[in-house]
Amino acid sequence: MIKFAKFYITTPIFYVNAEPHIGHAYTAIATDILARWHRLKGEDVLFVTGTDEHGEKIEKAAEAASKTTKEFVDEVSATFKNAWKKLNISNDDFIRTTEERHKKIVKEIIEKVNGNGDIYKGFYEGYYCTGCESFKTETEIVDGKCPDHPNLKLKLLKEETYFFRLSKYQDQLLELYKKNPDFLSPKFRAPEIINRVKEGLKDLSITRQKLEWGIPFPLDESHVTYVWVEALINYISVLGGPNGKLFKKFWPADVHLVGKEINWFHSVIWPAQLMSAGLELPKTVFSHGWWTVEGQKMSKSLGNVIDPVKLAEKYSVDAVRYFLIRETPFGEDGEYSEKKFIERINGELVADLGNLVYRVLSLAEKFDGKIEGKPELESKLDVKKIDKLISEIKLTDALLEIWSFIRATNKYVNENEPWKLKGKELGNVIYNLLETTRVIAILISSYLPETAERISQQLGTKPGTLKDVKFGKFAGKVKKGKYLFTKIE
Ligand SMILES: [Zn+2]
Numbered sequence: 001m002i003k004f005a006k007f008y009i010t011t012p013i014f015y016v017n018a019e020p021h022i023g024h025a026y027t028a029i030a031t032d033i034l035a036r037w038h039r040l041k042g043e044d045v046l047f048v049t050g051t052d053e054h055g056e057k058i059e060k061a062a063e064a065a066s067k068t069t070k071e072f073v074d075e076v077s078a079t080f081k082n083a084w085k086k087l088n089i090s091n092d093d094f095i096r097t098t099e100e101r102h103k104k105i106v107k108e109i110i111e112k113v114n115g116n117g118d119i120y121k122g123f124y125e126g127y128y129c130t131g132c133e134s135f136k137t138e139t140e141i142v143d144g145k146c147p148d149h150p151n152l153k154l155k156l157l158k159e160e161t162y163f164f165r166l167s168k169y170q171d172q173l174l175e176l177y178k179k180n181p182d183f184l185s186p187k188f189r190a191p192e193i194i195n196r197v198k199e200g201l202k203d204l205s206i207t208r209q210k211l212e213w214g215i216p217f218p219l220d221e222s223h224v225t226y227v228w229v230e231a232l233i234n235y236i237s238v239l240g241g242p243n244g245k246l247f248k249k250f251w252p253a254d255v256h257l258v259g260k261e262i263n264w265f266h267s268v269i270w271p272a273q274l275m276s277a278g279l280e281l282p283k284t285v286f287s288h289g290w291w292t293v294e295g296q297k298m299s300k301s302l303g304n305v306i307d308p309v310k311l312a313e314k315y316s317v318d319a320v321r322y323f324l325i326r327e328t329p330f331g332e333d334g335e336y337s338e339k340k341f342i343e344r345i346n347g348e349l350v351a352d353l354g355n356l357v358y359r360v361l362s363l364a365e366k367f368d369g370k371i372e373g374k375p376e377l378e379s380k381l382d383v384k385k386i387d388k389l390i391s392e393i394k395l396t397d398a399l400l401e402i403w404s405f406i407r408a409t410n411k412y413v414n415e416n417e418p419w420k421l422k423g424k425e426l427g428n429v430i431y432n433l434l435e436t437t438r439v440i441a442i443l444i445s446s447y448l449p450e451t452a453e454r455i456s457q458q459l460g461t462k463p464g465t466l467k468d469v470k471f472g473k474f475a476g477k478v479k480k481g482k483y484l485f486t487k488i489e
Pocket of ligand 1: 129130131132133146147148149
């Protein structure tokens with residue numbers, strides 16, 4: 001029996017205080033591309049996403065919407081689930097923190113951490129931001145406000161709370177970052193985390209008293225478990241906990257893909273929790289940047305929140321997927337504008353890919369000779385390089401590499417002028433173009449799954465895996481279809 005490598009990848013679970021915007025879609029799409037690529041390589045992939053449904057902010061949002069909290073989280077969670085379906089996100093599971101399977105494992109993990117002597121009772125006093133669901137340290141507060149939520153008033157809270165001995169893990173965390181340089185990815189985000197950990201870690205308050213909507217703290221039910229502490233455990237509860245079958249097969253996670261605003265929780269608190277519970281650590285936490293819209297931060301009050309589903313309905317799912325990954329080097333901050341979006345569609349999806357496929361299929365359909373010849377385009381493709389870039393989560397660079405192959409193929413058409421050729425010579429050029437198009441469909445399938453499928457259908461070939469990315473005999477039955485993308489005026 002062949003044993004395939006396993007690959008476990010997650011998005012963060014999304015907070016259901018509001019419906020998904022392109023920032024959420026960006027994380028989901030990038031994670032999906034990685035999952036699909038690893039499947040293409042024949043690996044055993046588990047891709048999980050879900051929703052984070054507890055905390056004061058959600059209680060408030062439900063109240064504002066005149067709904068019970070349960071109704072509210074059910075509705076918003078469903079909008080995420082539906083959005084991912086529309087955007088062709090191929091997740092294997094979708095976990096919600098209000099599910100019993102999650103609560104059960106939260107209890108198990110907290111008991112393990114407690115068994116290790118890492119939980120104690122005390123008092124906490126500090127400024128609490130309900131937007132972040134966390135207390136803010138003095139260095140984080142700017143002009144008496146949380147910089148991420150300047151419209152919300154910070155609350156001075158003093159309450160009995162249980163603490164997690166985060167401070168105990170300072171050295172072990174620094175050791176982890178040193179020994180596993182890929183743990184904090186991309187590299188340019190590592191110094192911020194490392195310096196903050198070096199400054200010293202305070203123990204973390206992990207329970208709240210004045211809160212209804214949450215998981216009762218397993219050690220004292222008059223407290224509710226702090227939302228962040230239990231939410232992170234989803235990555236394990238979805239596997240059935242430390243004794244689950246899936247856990248044995250898939251843990252540790254290969255990649256936790258997150259937005260930079262939650263890097264701290266994933267790169268510091270989560271590994272410390274796991275160390276305390278005696279569990280293996282994830283291999284990589286990759287935190288990507290933020291999207292601004294026409295130069296401004298996306299926000300409800302500015303009314304500039306971009307709905308990824310509406311955008312996909314207006315243009316196409318693959319146009320959205322393409323733009324988000326292509327526009328800005330993956331990891332860095334990006335700027336959305338409709339003008340840029342349309343430029344990418346017209347200049348790249350229509351002019352490079354769409355035209356190529358249409359030209360190739362038109363030539364092949366008209367030709368009645370033998371489609372055979374010598375591979376002349378294979379040398380323009382470096383699939384090992386693409387694979388390496390994707391392994392390093394350089395999703396934009398890998399896409400550019402695929403695109404340079406598409407452009408090289410367009411150049412090949414122009415240079416060979418097949419419209420002037422006949423017979424064997426023409427058969428050879430068509431052979432090369434069909435094999436190239438077939439290979440391109442495989443290569444883009446992680447990024448643009450729907451487009452890849454349409455190309456395969458027109459070529460009359462099976463979709464294929466990474467093993468099929470080599471030139472052989474073209475065996476498809478060609479049937480030209482509609483243009484893959486239409487130009488936007
Ligand atoms: Zn805040």
